[in-house]
Structures are given as structure tokens and as C-alpha cells.
Amino acid sequence: MTLPRAARMVLALACGAQFMVVLDVSVVNVALPSIRDALAFRPAQLQWVVNAYALVFAGFLLLGGRLADLYGRKRVFLAGLLLFTLASLVGGLATGPGTLIAARAVQGLGAAVLAPATLTILTTTFAEGPPRTRALAIWTAVGVGGGAAGSLVGGLLTQYLSWRSILLVNVPIGAVALILAGRGLAADRDAWATRRLDLPGAVLATAGLGALTYGITRIEATGWGDPATLWPLALGAVALAVFALVELRFAAAPLIPPRLLRARAIAVGNLALLLAGACFGPMWYFLSLTMQNVLHYDALHTGLGFLPHTLITMVVGWRVTPWLLRRVPARTLIAAGALLAAAGFLWQSGIGAGSAYLSGILGPAIVLSTGSGLLITPITATVTSGVAASDAGAASGLLNTTKQIGGALGLAxxxxxxxxxxxxxxxxxxxxxxxxxxxxxxxxAVAVTALALPRPGGRTRGPVSGRRASAGR
Incomplete structure (x- = not known):
């Protein structure tokens, strides 16, 4: 399939921005000791170099997605990219802990605006069917590559340049992307953009997701029963419950329109995505520990050890899955991919201290990464299908939030x-x-959930009336 030049530009911009957003979730991990020594961080402060980004990112995703619907996808994409780039510059030049933590928080805010916008741009540019499936497959593969490359890129840049380079590298990339996006993305402010932002819903969703994510991050350190964990979890749950009430009863332009969740494909698809996020997000954490603590690999060799996982997932998701989706129903492909990945993880669970790389890491990687590549793109295509253009940002924000919360909860x-x-x-x-x-x-459980997705041709259309996504938007 040959894409028009304008479509290729849109795809390149969306994928490049997504790569930066996902990369910066984990790129600082390897550099934390260097950051601690250079800026005199106290032990209790150091975790906030990671957490400030993660918490703000998770908290503002729903709001970031809806902003694209209300104020235009191009405008919101440029604003998020500019915010992310400037925060990277400030963080890379930071001279103290407070400045770096604040910069990472602003980076997270820029990412929360940018990530849903990238997906929204794709789903409103490419028509449903093979063109959108191929675009989503590439976008997904790039996201997988960014997540897996974080530790390797962070290690290489920190070792051969400086910890500052892991943030400053975003500046030239962001500057070029801003220029290209300003020229290559069409203005898209439409009639629906006159609606006002659901401010109470935005405050409740952001507070609820932020508190919930913070509570989840505390579980590893303090356990489930500690007040430092229970209070944020309780406050987050209450805020999200009130948010749901506001959206259903009072909001004129809800942050998450209830009609989206009345579509079985979107509701069940997001449940499958939540469960999948609880698997593939924590996978990198436990594989890293396995390679370092069981097989005694150093940081660089651990990063290299992840290459098969990354490459196989990208190749399968990019080249094989779009071809299969033209021949196999999405629900069947999701279930098959989940079962194959489950077999790979069962194989991975048998690793021992004396295992060789080929049998202990590479063999399971081939199986579980093939399964991962088969199921992620169909889930993404399912939860963004049939959505009116006026709700595309809300659907994208919901997808990104589901994946983020699933990963955090799964890890805990x-x-x-x-x-x-x-x-x-x-x-x-x-x-x-x-x-x-x-x-x-x-x-x-993902495989079973996939069977509850609508059969091809049987999807309900109620929540997606209105403007349709169309090619050339």
C-alpha cells in the first residue's frame, strides 16, 4: 500500500511524537545514579525524577484527549509538542533537584496532551479498513520500540555523553517536528470546537487518576495496607466515582461521552487493553530483573537482550498483523495472540540461574513477542473503530489512560x-x-474477553453517529 505524501508526513509526525513520549517514560532509569551524584539528590527525592513524569502523564491523559476534540487536533498537537520540548530543555539544563523534578512534571503534561493527539490525528486521517490498520500497526510498533529502547538509549547516552543528553536529545527532534507539523498538518477547527471544556469533569478525572496512580506506585514500597497507599487509592476511587456521576448527569460536553462506552467494541476492547497493559508493561520490569539478578547481565547487555522482544513485536505488528486482519476477525486474532503470548510467558517462568540466553530469554521472546505483535494492533483498531471525528480525541485519551492504568496496576x-x-x-x-x-x-483472561467483542458486521452503531473519520482529513 502506497500512501500519499501528505499522509506519510502525518504518519511520520504522529509516530515520531509517540516515540519520544514513550521513550521518556523509562529513559531516565539507567541515568538515576548519575543524576543523583550530579545534582545532590536525597534518596527520597530521586524517585520523583521518574514519578513526576508518570503521575502527571497518567492524570492528564483523558483531558489531553478531549482537548483535541474541542480545540483542534493540529493546535493541540503543536501545543503538546512545544511544552514537551521546552520542558526537556529546562530539565537538561537543570542545576538542582527541584528544577529537574518540575521539568519532568511539565514533560509529563506535554506528553499527556501529545500522546492522545497522535492517535487522534491517525484515526481522523486514515479511513477505517486496511489504510488505518496499517497506520495503527506502525504507530503501535513505534510505541513498542520506544518503550523497549528506553533503558538501552538511556544507558548509551549516559555512558558516552552525559545524563543531560537523555533530555536534551528531545530538543532538536522536537524543534524539527514543530516546523514540519506547522507546515504539514491541516487546520481542523470545526463546528464542534465551539463546545466548552467540561471543567468539573477535567478536574475530577485528573485528580482521581493522579491519586490512583500515586497510590499504585506506593504499593511496592509500603504494601496494600499502609495508609500512604490506602488514602490515595481511596481518594482516587471517590474522585473517579464523582467524575462518572458528573459525566452521566450534568456535563453538557463530557470528557468521556457515555455513548462511547455504550458501544460494546469500545467497552470490551478497553477491558482487554487494560488486562493486556497489566501484562506487557510489567514484562520489561521483570525481564530486566531476571537478566540482571539471575543471569548477571550488566545494564548494557540487558538492554541488548531486549532487542529480540522489540524487533519481533515490531515486525509482527507492522507487517504480519495488518495482512492477517484483512482475513481474520480482530477478536480471533486478539484471542490467538493472547494464547500464544501466554505460552511464551509460561516458558519464560521456567528460567533458572544456569539458563543460557538462547533457551532462557531468546526462545520465550520469540513466542511471547509474536503473540504480543498479533494482539496489540487489533485491540487498538477495535477501540478506535466507528468513532465520530468529534469524539476521536476522547476515545484516544480513554485508550491511553486504560493502557497506562493497566500497566501500573499490573505491576503493583x-x-x-x-x-x-x-x-x-x-x-x-x-x-x-x-x-x-x-x-x-x-x-x-484477555483471550476470553476477546470472545465477547462483536462479531464482524455485528457491531452496534449507536454511539458513533455524526461525523465519520475520513481519509484526507
């Missing part, structure tokens, strides 16, 4: 399952093995 639960029973490599291998077995179990 799996860390508890993998609670250490010993200190030696073999004991740790058994601990991580339980986490991989639990991931396999969750993937079985």
Missing part, C-alpha cells in the same frame, strides 16, 4: 506475587517465575 499486583522468598539467583528466578505465570493467567 505482580510485585506482590513475586515477593522475594530468598536472595540467591535461583530463589529470585522462582520469584520472577511466579510473576510470569501470573501474566500468563491474565493473558488467558
Amino acid at each position: 499486583v505482580l510485585v506482590g506475587i513475586a515477593a522475594s522468598t530468598g536472595t540467591g539467583p535461583q530463589a529470585l528466578a522462582a520469584d520472577y517465575g511466579r510473576a510470569f505465570q501470573a501474566i500468563a493467567g491474565i493473558l488467558l
